[in-house]
Amino acid sequence: MSIPLEAYLAVGALLFAIGIAAVLSRRNAVAVLIGVELILNAANLNLVAFDRYRGGIAGQTFALIVLAIAAAEAAVALAIVLNVFDTHDEIDVDEVDALKG
């Protein structure tokens, strides 16, 4: 095993930062969800990498649970986006401000 743990963590950090930038810069709600998926993947990569370099399997089980949560999150978030689109004819997250005080 020649690749150091830090290499995997650096890839995870890069994916995480790209996801953060995508969530902040995007205005289409579906594109924001794409950024969220990037962030979740980065966290999962870190969990699996720690698992490999520490021994044991706990990180992988939690990565599996993150996978399940990501699936649930995508389903509910898309249902909300489609509902907002139905009622407001709009999926730009800056324009959906009906609850703004």
Next chain:
Amino acid sequence: MTDSALLPPVLPVAAVTVEAVAFGALALVAVSCALLSALAPRIVHAAFGLLGTFLGVAGLYALLGADFLALAQVVVYVGGILVLLVFGVLLTARARPRLGRESRPAVLVPSLVGGLVFAGLLAATLGTGWRTAPPGEPRPTTADLGRALLDPSRQLVAFELASVLLLAALVGAAYLVRRRRDR
């Protein structure tokens, strides 16, 4: 120890190189596709960038010896979440002409924040003395994962909570997108 000392040194070197090349290629695919999915003006292109990222990360899982997780990543993310996202793109693409091709958002602040986050994470990663055990030979993980997930003294509670969460998400999503009678 003595056995490995007797082996010609070319074998470990070759294995190291193959692994390093595989890691570099997979990391490059994952990161460049992530950049595409963050920057592509069309959301469909962003979704396809996400496909590359998912596959690259699945390859990295395989490189880390997490065989079951790599397959689960492909099945759940590519087969489930990505298809769901593309459905979302297609179902919301009709309203206004500029939808599906979003107006150019502010790039400076998000990329600045992203760069700062990356710099901070990288500094923390390199500044921490990780006490890593030398990883052993990769073994099939499916049986171990199953035992860990169903063992009450390990991750059984998290597993059951995830099951309840999935059920709640199923009911909630079906409720949210149901056809209303009053409209």
